[in-house]
Structures are given as C-alpha cells and as structure tokens.
Amino acid sequence: MLAYAFKRLLHVIPVAFGVSIVCFLLLHIAPGDPLAAILPADATAELQAQMRALYGLDRPLVIQYLLWLLRALHGDLGLSIATGRPVTREILGAMVNSFILAGVATLIGFSLGSLLGFLAGLYRGSWIDRLASSIAMLGVSVPHYWLGIVLVIIFSVELNWLPATGGGTDGSGGRALDWSYLRFLVLPALTMSVIPMGIIARTIRSLVAEVLAQDFVQALAAKGLMPRQILRHVIRNAAPTAISVMGLQLGYLLGGSILIETVFSWPGTGFLLNNAIFTRDLPMLQGTILILALFFVIMNVLVDIVQSAIDPRIQRN
Amino acid sequence: MQTPPAIIDIRNLAVTFRGGSRKVRAVNGVDLTVDRGEVLALLGESGSGKSVTLRSLLRLHPKGTLIEGEIKVAGQDVMRLGRRALADLRGGTVSMIFQEPRLALDPVYRVGDQIVETIRRHMPVSRSEARARALRLFEDVRIPSPESRLGNYPHEMSGGMLQRSMIAMALACDPAILLADEPTTALDATVQIQILLLLRELQTRRGLAVVFVTHDIGVAAQVADKVAVMYAGRIVESGHIADVIHNPRHPYTQGLLDARVELAQGSSRLRTIEGAPPDLSALPPGCAFAPRCGRVAETCRTVVPELHSGSTSVACFEPLRG
Numbered sequence: 081m082l083a084y085a086f087k088r089l090l091h092v093i094p095v096a097f098g099v100s101i102v103c104f105l106l107l108h109i110a111p112g113d114p115l116a117a118i119l120p121a122d123a124t125a126e127l128q129a130q131m132r133a134l135y136g137l138d139r140p141l142v143i144q145y146l147l148w149l150l151r152a153l154h155g156d157l158g159l160s161i162a163t164g165r166p167v168t169r170e171i172l173g174a175m176v177n178s179f180i181l182a183g184v185a186t187l188i189g190f191s192l193g194s195l196l197g198f199l200a201g202l203y204r205g206s207w208i209d210r211l212a213s214s215i216a217m218l219g220v221s222v223p224h225y226w227l228g229i230v231l232v233i234i235f236s237v238e239l240n241w242l243p244a245t246g247g248g249t250d251g252s253g254g255r256a257l258d259w260s261y262l263r264f265l266v267l268p269a270l271t272m273s274v275i276p277m278g279i280i281a282r283t284i285r286s287l288v289a290e291v292l293a294q295d296f297v298q299a300l301a302a303k304g305l306m307p308r309q310i311l312r313h314v315i316r317n318a319a320p321t322a323i324s325v326m327g328l329q330l331g332y333l334l335g336g337s338i339l340i341e342t343v344f345s346w347p348g349t350g351f352l353l354n355n356a357i358f359t360r361d362l363p364m365l366q367g368t369i370l371i372l373a374l375f376f377v378i379m380n381v382l383v384d385i386v387q388s389a390i391d392p393r394i395q396r397n
Numbered sequence: 398m399q400t401p402p403a404i405i406d407i408r409n410l411a412v413t414f415r416g417g418s419r420k421v422r423a424v425n426g427v428d429l430t431v432d433r434g435e436v437l438a439l440l441g442e443s444g445s446g447k448s449v450t451l452r453s454l455l456r457l458h459p460k461g462t463l464i465e466g467e468i469k470v471a472g473q474d475v476m477r478l479g480r481r482a483l484a485d486l487r488g489g490t491v492s493m494i495f496q497e498p499r500l501a502l503d504p505v506y507r508v509g510d511q512i513v514e515t516i517r518r519h520m521p522v523s524r525s526e527a528r529a530r531a532l533r534l535f536e537d538v539r540i541p542s543p544e545s546r547l548g549n550y551p552h553e554m555s556g557g558m559l560q561r562s563m564i565a566m567a568l569a570c571d572p573a574i575l576l577a578d579e580p581t582t583a584l585d586a587t588v589q590i591q592i593l594l595l596l597r598e599l600q601t602r603r604g605l606a607v608v609f610v611t612h613d614i615g616v617a618a619q620v621a622d623k624v625a626v627m628y629a630g631r632i633v634e635s636g637h638i639a640d641v642i643h644n645p646r647h648p649y650t651q652g653l654l655d656a657r658v659e660l661a662q663g664s665s666r667l668r669t670i671e672g673a674p675p676d677l678s679a680l681p682p683g684c685a686f687a688p689r690c691g692r693v694a695e696t697c698r699t700v701v702p703e704l705h706s707g708s709t710s711v712a713c714f715e716p717l718r719g
C-alpha cells in the first residue's frame with residue numbers, strides 16, 4: 081500500500097515539470113509585451129531595455145525558465161503587478177478561502193447527491209426516481225452564475241436575509257466560526273453545491289442500479305437478510321466509486337470557481353484569477369495557474385490512493 | 398404405520414414472469430416431494446425452469462412475479478409467510494448455493510465476515526462465538542489454513558475454495574434443507590468431483606434434504622436418490638435415480654442419456670437432442686417436447702400428457718418400455 085502510494089506520487093514529478101513549462105511559456109505566448117502592463121505607453125526604448133534586463137527578459141528562454149523554476153521552488157513567484165505584494169502570499173490566502181467554500185459546497189452536494197442518488201437507484205422507474213433524477217439533471221445543467229444571481233435576488237435583495245457579496249467576518253476578510261462569517265458563505269456554497277450534487281446523484285443512481293443487478297444481492301436475500309441489511313452491502317459496494325467521484329469534484333471545486341467567486345466577490349483563487357486577467361497581472365496569473373494545476377495533479381493522485389485503500393478489489397502491486 | 402410428511406411438498410406450482418412485454422410461464426404445473434435426508438436431482442436442459450422452481454421454494458423472484466400453487470417447506474406454508482417469517486426461513490431452515498460462487502458472494506466483504514453475518518442473522522450469538530463457528534465450518538468443508546482464509550476477500554480465493562466457502566455459509570445455521578443450483582457447473586472437472594463428494598458427505602452426516610439442480614445426468618447419478626426431469630416448465634419423468642437411468646421411459650430422458658453416453662465414449666461429436674426448447678411465452682397446445690420427439694403421435698400435438706406412475710412416473714403418450 082505504502083509502496084503503491086509512493087510510486088503514484090513519484091509519477092507526479094514529470095507531470096509537474098510539464099505543467100511548470102506550460103505556465104512559464106504562458107507569459108511569452110500571451111499576446112502583447114509583458115512589460116507593456118507595467119510601463120507607461122510612452123516609455124522610452126532605453127527604459128524598456130532597462131526593465132527587460134531587470135526582469136531577465138533579455139536572456140535565453142531556457143535560462144529564464146531555469147531561474148524562474150529555481151525561484152518558484154523556493155516559494156518565490158514574483159510580485160503582483162497590481163498590488164505589489166508577493167504572488168505566493170496572495171495565492172495562499174485566496175486558496176484558503178477557496179478551500180473553505182469548496183469544502184462546504186462539496187459537503188452539501190455530497191449529502192444531498194447521495195440521498196437523491198440512493199433514492200433514485202433503489203426506486204428505479206418510480207416517481208421517486210423521476211423526481212430525484214430531474215433534480216440531479218437540473219443540478220448539472222443549470223448555469224450556476226445565473227443560479228447565483230437568482231439566489232442573490234431572492235435572499236439578499238427581496239428577503240434581505242443574507243449578504244449578496246463579500247467574505248470574512250462582516251466583510252472584513254477575517255475568518256471565524258460564527259454567523260458573522262458563515263452568512264457570507266451560505267449563498268456561494270449553495271450555488272456551488274448544485275454541480276457536485278447533480279453529478280454525485282447521477283453517479284450513485286447508476287452505481288446502485290449496477291450493484292442491485294449483481295447476483296450477490298439475490299444471494300444476500302437468500303440467506304435471510306432484511307432489505308435494510310442488504311442496503312448496507314449496496315452502500316459498501318457503491319462507496320469506493322462514490323467517494324472517488326466526490327474527491328474529483330472536491331478537486332475541481334478547490335481550484336475555485338471563477339464564475340461563482342466573481343458573482344459573490346468571494347476572495348478565493350477564482351476571484352484572484354479573474355482580477356489578474358482583467359488587470360493583465362501576468363506574474364499573478366502565471367503563479368495562480370501553476371499552483372492550481374499542480375494542486376489538481378496531486379489531488380488526482382490522492383484520490384487514486386484513497387480509492388485503492390478503501391476498495392479491496394483494486395490490486396495494489 | 399403413518400409415513401412422516403415430506404419436508405418439501407410442492408403441488409401444482411406455476412410461475413409467470415410479467416416483467417417484460419410478454420408473459421413468460423417458466424414453470425407450469427410442477428409437483429415435487431422430497432423427504433428428510435433425501436437428495437432430489439432436478440434435471441433438464443438450460444431454460445427448462447429448474448432454477449425458477451428452486452427459487453420458488455424461497456419465493457426469491459422479482460417483484461410482480463406470479464407464483465401459483467402450494468409450497469410446503471419444513472411444515473411451513475411458504476406462500477402464506479409474511480416478510481419477516483420468510484426471511485427467517487431463508488438461510489435458517491432452507492439455504493441455497495449457486496452456480497457462480499464468485500458472483501454470489503459480496504466482493505467487498507471478507508468471506509469470514511459474510512459467514513458471521515449469516516450466523517448472527519439467525520442465531521443469538523456474540524461476534525466471537527459466530528467467528529468460532531465460522532472457523533469450524535471452514536474446517537468442515539476442508540479449507541486449508543481456515544483461520545487465515547476467513548480473512549480473504551472473494552477475489553483472493555479459487556473457484557473451488559469459493560464454492561466450499563459458499564457451502565460453509567449455507568450450512569452455517571444448521572438448515573434442514575439445502576438448495577443447490579448447478580453448484581459445480583462453473584468448476585473444473587477435478588474440482589467438480591471434490592465438491593460433489595464433499596456435498597454428499599455433509600448431506601449424509603447432517604441428514605440434509607437436498608434439491609440439486611443440474612443439466613448433467615452424470616452429476617445427478619453421483620449425488621441423487623431421486624430425479625425429476627424437467628422440460629419447458631413441466632416434469633416429464635421422475636423416479637429413483639437408478640430406475641430412470643437404467644430404464645428411461647420418456648424420449649426426452651432417453652435423449653439426455655444418449656448425449657451423455659456418446660460423450661463418455663469419447664465421441665468427437667456430441668449427439669444432442671435435435672431442435673431447441675420451445676418459446677415459453679408461446680407453448681404448443683400438446684406435449685411441449687412433441688416438435689423434437691422421434692415417437693410423436695397424433696394426440697401428442699393436441700393434448701398435454703399427465704404424469705403417470707409406473708416403474709418411474711412419466712408424462713408421455715408413447716413412453717419407451719411400455
């Protein structure tokens with residue numbers, strides 16, 4: 081098991097290299113001169129050359145990459161052009177916010193999705209199935225920025241129960257486990273949860289149907305188990321796949337959702353990315369994409385490892 | 398002197414599946430009795446309704462299946478049992494083993510835990526007592542290093558060992574009746590013989606009544622006291638195994654025997670009975686075997702023959718050997 085985990089983690093290294101190269105090149109492929117954003121439009125050629133040397137932009141690409149990589153490995157991703165603060169610190173702060181949002185959204189989505197999926201799978205073909213499946217279908221197909229806006233209109237504008245935008249205790253950016261903080265979380269988390277809810281409900285519905293069609297379910301009935309006890313077996317069989325789907329969903333959401341975080345001005349990585357794009361803050365953009373991509377790669381591996389640890393059918397050699 | 402009542406007594410059983418667009422009448426008027434400690438082989442080609450008959454004893458059919466007739470098992474009227482009582486019967490008084498042990502065990506539970514679960518479902522014992530019982534059962538079915546094997550998952554065992562585990566699980570709560578649905582069909586020839594011997598030994602030692610479903614008349618000859626030959630949802634011949642094998646009276650039974658003999662003589666081409674079993678949703682009006690029968694007469698095509706007793710009971714207008 082440990083050896084397997086170690087091997088899978090080793091595989092991350094070449095992928096990480098690839099990701100870093102793509103991120104590095106991003107700066108050079110992006111249309112326009114990266115310096116254009118920080119220099120006034122009428123900057124002299126002399127000043128431009130000076131800045132180019134300062135940022136190392138006059139050296140061969142390979143050297144530039146290696147230097148950038150070396151700094152990145154030390155946690156230095158440069159300074160944000162927009163704020164002048166270290167990119168790494170900005171990203172880490174935003175990531176924590178995104179994690180909180182994603183975690184809560186996944187929790188809501190997984191609980192509701194599992195419930196709907198199990199009901200639909202157990203009562204396949206009945207009205208319960210049709211209702212649950214319709215809700216799941218809506219979950220994956222409704223545009224969530226639209227849903228976000230609708231929720232804001234209902235709960236913030238009309239009912240005035242919850243704040244429309246912002247994050248942190250009374251919008252200050254701090255974190256606490258109380259209503260002053262959590263009330264900002266409700267609407268974005270609900271909005272975000274409909275996607276994993278729909279996907280998990282649909283996955284579990286087909287998983288349950290698949291498990292129920294297997295011979296052993298009849299064999300369990302033949303040895304006298306009651307429906308409730310058989311259900312336990314069904315859940316155990318469906319769990320490994322359900323959990324890994326949840327892991328992947330969490331992985332997607334942890335990266336932050338540009339749309340949702342922007343609609344609610346939730347200060348996470350998606351919001352950060354959105355701002356970086358609009359202000360042409362290239363170091364910030366590069367750093368954010370690099371970290372998010374690496375994060376996603378590692379997340380995938382972790383899901384694999386966890387899945388193989390809980391599913392005895394997966395050979396671990 | 399009064400004979401004790403049969404432990405299995407089925408009268409005029411008919412099973413109709415209504416799941417699809419057409420009604421399928423898979424079993425059509427079956428009578429069967431099995432005494433305590435007796436082994437009955439239910440013999441027939443695939444699709445003749447053997448498994449459906451067997452499952453009816455525990456009412457293990459999908460929802461919406463129509464079961465008609467009388468089923469008495471160990472003094473209980475199976476057709477009238479409530480959910481709870483039916484579940485108590487299943488695995489408690491009557492247990493079942495299957496053709497594919499690999500598919501019949503839950504792949505994500507350890508085999509030992511599945512046995513413990515069965516024991517604790519039917520007996521008021523602690524987990525450790527159930528565990529000890531499971532270990533004794535594994536020894537009874539002669540699984541090597543039983544202690545560690547209890548901790549295996551199904552995918553870690555061979556087919557033969559899985560079937561032994563299945564048998565151990567079936568016997569876990571000292572049932573009076575064992576239902577075996579082609580338990581050796583999926584196994585290699587040598588393993589098949591070992592399992593048959595084991596079943597026969599456990600059956601004798603525990604005085605089990607067994608219904609053994611098979612399509613192989615040779616297997617039936619090895620395990621059974623009595624045999625009932627099924628065709629298209631009906632019993633066409635039944636009697637003591639030796640009588641049926643040495644003096645088959647139904648042309649279908651004769652056909653099954655011929656196929657077996659040719660195989661035993663190493664014939665390269667197996668002579669099977671020509672033609673195919675009929676469509677159960679559109680049975681012919683007379684004897685269902687008539688279209689394939691070499692001795693078919695006029696009445697065979699219009700009237701369903703009743704089961705008449707002689708040296709063996711046979712449902713045929715033109716039986717062999719009078």
Ligand SMILES: Nc1ncnc2c1ncn2[C@@H]1O[C@H](COP(=O)(O)OP(=O)(O)O)[C@@H](O)[C@H]1O
Pocket residue numbers: 414416421423441442443444445446447448449450459677
């Ligand atoms: N659940 C079911 N729904 C519909 N038809 C079924 C079902 N189970 C069995 N049958 C049909 O009943 C007939 C007899 O099946 P079975 O008893 O399994 O045959 P066998 O003698 O090979 O065990 C077959 O034609 C089969 O297709």
Ligand SMILES: [Mg+2]
Pocket residue numbers: 444447448449578579
């Ligand atoms: Mg069968």
